[in-house]
Amino acid sequence: MDRNQLYESLNPDLLQTEEMVRPQTTYLKDVWRTFKKRKTALVSAIILVLLVLLVLFGPMMNPYNYYSNDYTAINSAPSAQHWFGTDTLGRDLWTRVWVGGRVSLLIAILATLFPFAIGMVMGGISGYFGGKVDMIMMRTIDILMGIPTMIYNILLIVVMGSGNISTLIIAFTLTGWMGSARSARGMVLQIKAREFVMASETLGASPVRIIFRHLLPNTMGIMVVGITLTIPMIIFAEAFLSFIGLGIAPPNPSWGQLISNAADVFKNYPYQFIIPCSFVSLTMLCFNLMGDGLRDALDPKLRA
Amino acid sequence: MLRYTLKRIGIALLTIFVLATITFFLLKLLPGDPFLNIKVPAAIQEKQMAYYGLDKPVIQQYFIYMKNIATGNLGTSLKYIGRNVTDIIADFFPVSATLGLIALLFAELIGILFGILSAQYKNRWPDYVLMFFAILGIALPSMVIGPLIRYFFGVQLRVLPVSGWGSVEQMIMPAFVLGLATIASNTRLMRACMLATTTQDYIKTAQAKGLKPVQIVVRHELKNSLVPMLAGIGPAIASVMMGSFVVEKIFVIPGLGKHFVSAVTTLDYPLIMSLTIFYGTILVTMNLLVDLLYGVVDPRIRLE
Numbered sequence: 101m102d103r104n105q106l107y108e109s110l111n112p113d114l115l116q117t118e119e120m121v122r123p124q125t126t127y128l129k130d131v132w133r134t135f136k137k138r139k140t141a142l143v144s145a146i147i148l149v150l151l152v153l154l155v156l157f158g159p160m161m162n163p164y165n166y167y168s169n170d171y172t173a174i175n176s177a178p179s180a181q182h183w184f185g186t187d188t189l190g191r192d193l194w195t196r197v198w199v200g201g202r203v204s205l206l207i208a209i210l211a212t213l214f215p216f217a218i219g220m221v222m223g224g225i226s227g228y229f230g231g232k233v234d235m236i237m238m239r240t241i242d243i244l245m246g247i248p249t250m251i252y253n254i255l256l257i258v259v260m261g262s263g264n265i266s267t268l269i270i271a272f273t274l275t276g277w278m279g280s281a282r283s284a285r286g287m288v289l290q291i292k293a294r295e296f297v298m299a300s301e302t303l304g305a306s307p308v309r310i311i312f313r314h315l316l317p318n319t320m321g322i323m324v325v326g327i328t329l330t331i332p333m334i335i336f337a338e339a340f341l342s343f344i345g346l347g348i349a350p351p352n353p354s355w356g357q358l359i360s361n362a363a364d365v366f367k368n369y370p371y372q373f374i375i376p377c378s379f380v381s382l383t384m385l386c387f388n389l390m391g392d393g394l395r396d397a398l399d400p401k402l403r404a
Numbered sequence: 405m406l407r408y409t410l411k412r413i414g415i416a417l418l419t420i421f422v423l424a425t426i427t428f429f430l431l432k433l434l435p436g437d438p439f440l441n442i443k444v445p446a447a448i449q450e451k452q453m454a455y456y457g458l459d460k461p462v463i464q465q466y467f468i469y470m471k472n473i474a475t476g477n478l479g480t481s482l483k484y485i486g487r488n489v490t491d492i493i494a495d496f497f498p499v500s501a502t503l504g505l506i507a508l509l510f511a512e513l514i515g516i517l518f519g520i521l522s523a524q525y526k527n528r529w530p531d532y533v534l535m536f537f538a539i540l541g542i543a544l545p546s547m548v549i550g551p552l553i554r555y556f557f558g559v560q561l562r563v564l565p566v567s568g569w570g571s572v573e574q575m576i577m578p579a580f581v582l583g584l585a586t587i588a589s590n591t592r593l594m595r596a597c598m599l600a601t602t603t604q605d606y607i608k609t610a611q612a613k614g615l616k617p618v619q620i621v622v623r624h625e626l627k628n629s630l631v632p633m634l635a636g637i638g639p640a641i642a643s644v645m646m647g648s649f650v651v652e653k654i655f656v657i658p659g660l661g662k663h664f665v666s667a668v669t670t671l672d673y674p675l676i677m678s679l680t681i682f683y684g685t686i687l688v689t690m691n692l693l694v695d696l697l698y699g700v701v702d703p704r705i706r707l708e
Contacts, residue, residue: 239415246419248687250646252426255680258668259430336545343547344649345669356547363551363654367559377548385543 131321134397141393144386151383155205158198166191166199167351175369184375188365191351193358197376200353203265204380207354208334211269212327215276220323222277223284224311228292238285245278253337254346263349268341272334280326287319321398328391332384339380355380408699416692423684427677428469432462434673456480478678481667489678493660499569500652500659503578504644511583511590511640516633518587519594520626526599534591541588546647550581550654567656578655582647586640593636597629604628634698638691645687 170190178185184193226237256271342356362373453459478489522534558566648661667675
């Protein structure tokens with residue numbers, strides 16, 4: 101029999117109707133669309149970008165550096181020469197605020213990313229292997245999480261010696277990974293039961309590959325939200341430690357240290373206190389608002 | 405319930421044990437010894453070491469130390485020579501505890517009230533105003549808001565004393581600053597809990613039965629929202645306790661928090677270590693009590 105009688109060739113025009121009328125959307129585009137809808141989150145993100153730009157380039161915008169004293173201009177109010185005024189040692193506050201911002205933001209970002217990275221790996225291993233491994237790791241985390249974080253931080257910093265950026269980051273990393281490990285484990289337990297993981301296992305993928313290629317990338321969305329909401333907590337923790345005398349050592353500034361120093365002279369030179377405070381509060385506020393927006397955009401469970 | 409209680413107590417005891425052990429060995433990691441002084445003859449130094457039991461092997465020291473802690477002997481301070489840490493705690497902790505309790509009570513009541521109001525007026529102006537304050541409370545750390553309100557109410561308006569401890573007026577500002585973060589998070593939590601109950605079937609039943617809105621809010625929504633609020637008490641206690649380090653410094657209050665900060669700045673290691681264990685134990689115990697209470701109120705928790 102002739103082949104053409106068996107099969108009828110399809111009218112090419114019909115194929116056109118199968119084509120997608122609307123532009124395709126990717127996961128990231130979809131996230132961006134939801135995120136954009138929340139004006140507070142969008143504005144916060146823009147403010148944060150501006151703040152990061154100022155922190156990076158602010159110190160280059162005037163001729164001063166953060167450590168030189170000008171004894172002819174001690175405690176001078178904001179003016180055309182010194183945009184944010186000078187401190188009790190005659191150092192330019194515009195420069196110190198932005199260099200301090202570098203230190204504070206660097207600590208906040210690294211001291212959030214390291215614990216999250218460790219936590220995700222721990223949570224991934226614990227959730228994927230289950231059984232005894234999971235039991236031992238989770239009980240260890242239960243016990244470690246019971247130790248109050250800030251107490252443990254203070255102890256670590258006292259022992260390692262205060263004043264360094266790296267000391268603070270190490271202390272925050274050692275005390276901060278348990279929470280993210282727990283939430284990563286929870287998510288891995290859910291994702292582990294899905295078909296694509298079984299398919300991968302059937303194809304002979306190693307546990308390392310499954311954890312790092314399949315399980316952890318799928319927890320990313322919620323982890324990003326966690327990271328965004330942890331950064332302001334670390335900014336607060338750094339300011340807290342500076343206030344009780346365990347922060348960054350002078351002459352290097354940090355936001356916490358600027359606040360702590362200026363609190364003593366607040367009555368006479370309020371600008372020295374209010375300027376760094378407003379940036380710390382603004383940054384914490386924006387990270388929180390952006391985090392709330394990201395949670396709505398990234399967490400599919402919260403989608404209406 | 406018994407199994408749940410025993411498991412919780414076991415984890416709490418282990419946590420305290422791990423904290424004490426970490427604290428001890430971190431202290432041992434510090435280089436040098438407290439009596440190292442070239443002007444003092446070696447024989448005297450040896451006697452000093454022997455007096456404090458520092459000449460024994462580390463493992464033996466560890467067992468002695470653990471035995472002492474278990475019997476409530478927290479050692480002596482280096483700065484206040486001959487003074488027992490237990491005495492220091494007995495002298496100054498009551499002040500911190502009073503301030504903390506007032507702040508906590510204040511934060512829970514106001515937070516719950518604001519949460520209810522906010523949920524009742526959802527998406528209308530009272531909700532927006534309260535949510536704005538709640539977010540501000542999260543973005544304004546105690547070292548920022550403390551000096552500010554101290555200046556405005558104490559120096560400018562002269563309505564409240566700027567520092568000190570004893571009278572009711574002296575407690576208002578510190579308690580407010582200490583509780584502010586908790587008020588903010590409680591308002592948000594309470595609002596979310598109240599809104600979650602409004603869609604429940606039993607609320608519809610209550611409405612159908614013709615209950616007055618006030619009765620529905622108080623008898624059904626409030627009662628059921630208070631259960632998740634319990635979970636927030638643990639972190640609130642931690643926040644108030646750590647906050648006391650900053651607040652007692654700002655308002656010059658003779659509490660244990662101020663002592664802890666001065667121990668940290670003068671590097672009085674034995675005192676830091678003992679107070680670390682003390683604070684850790686208090687927090688772990690408080691969390692244990694909250695957990696047990698939670699298990700009593702919500703049977704779903706202990707059956708897990």
